[in-house]
Amino acid sequence: MFWFQVIIEKILAGQTSASYEEIIDEMISDAWYMVAEYHLNLGPRDNLEFAVNRLVEISGFKASEEKTILLTYIRNCKDPEVLRYKKILTENVPYRLQAPFLDLKTNDWNVGKKLLIDRINTYYRLIYKFDRLDGLNTRISFDEKWSEYIVRNQVIIKGWLKYNLVEYLQRRNPNVPGVIDKLYPPQERKLEDIQKYWKLIMTVRPVVEIYGNGMLNERDISIDHFVPWSYVANDEIWNLHPTTKSINSAKSNNLPRWDVYFKKLSEIEYLSYQLIWQYEGIHKEFEKVKKKHLNSTMVEGRLYAPGLSENEFGERLLEIVLPVYQSAKSAGFREWEYTAV
Secondary structure, three states, X not given: OHHHHHHHHHHHOOOOEEEHHHHHHHHHHHHHHHHHHOOOOOOXXXXXXXXXXXXXXXXXXXXXXXXXXXXXXXXXXXXXXXXXXXXXXXXXXXXXXXXXXXXXXXHHHOOOHHHHHHHHOOOOOOOEEEEEOEOEOOEEEEOHHHXXXXXXXXXHHHHHHHHHHHHHHHHHOOOOOOHHHXXXXXXXXXXXXXXXXXXXXXXXXXXXXXXXXXXXXXXXXXXXXXXXXXXXXXXXXXXXXXXXXXXXXXXXXXXXXXXXXXXXXXHHHHHHHHHHHHOXXXXXXXXXXXXXXXXXXXXXXXHOOOOOOHHHHHHHHHHHHHHHHHXXXXXXXXXXXXXXX
């Protein structure tokens, strides 16, 4: 799937040929965000996933690093382990991807690479053929007619690729929400409406930040996803709370230590809940933000029903947040505790 996707991208970019290493490098950079940022599992003992994890380990790059920087690093990386994974990734896929167009029998595949390439190159109208065999420097050339077809039908082909990639990833990550939002680099999330909501609350009550315990002010407020957006892929209001810009940056996409911070999260969310029912202006603002940030009628009915005590609210919030938190932890998100600088 990743191999074919890169070939499509290269054809659409106007390339007529490519080396194995070019394609593998693009595959690794495409998979980087899925593995490093979103902790998706690409398959049992998947060498593409192993390559990304090794590069995370040796590069020191942040999970959301720009693709151009990633590609430059990957292309120049001479780490023996990374090179080994690259070579493994070229073992079967380049040859077997076009198997539906070939009438090769089982034994026909079990020959040396040179003979296999010669056999494949005798067929007409393949998407690509082999120019030369030279390890990672092996080159393939794209068929002109196929290239024209792909360019002409690129919207349909891209949609088909995306659908199949999502289906592939969802099977391998059955408990992970929002897989479709985790195929590409993370985008900046606009939460100005939630900021406005919390700033309104701060005009009537002081709000204490849950990680550093400092008093928040309107000039330095940032909205944090308690369970990282990289896992939940949504902006539900029960998972959002105010913090400072520097603390939010330090937390990144880690999980706050549950035993340290959940009680504080519950307290600040209960403050918000109380003021919804005490102040008409805050209630109106809540009604606005819930249209976008509260998408479960079940959660709304349980968590924002009038008349809840702090204990009742906390128990209901725990029932909502804890399963998501535990699932994110199982997916590999690390626990984090704030240390004042």
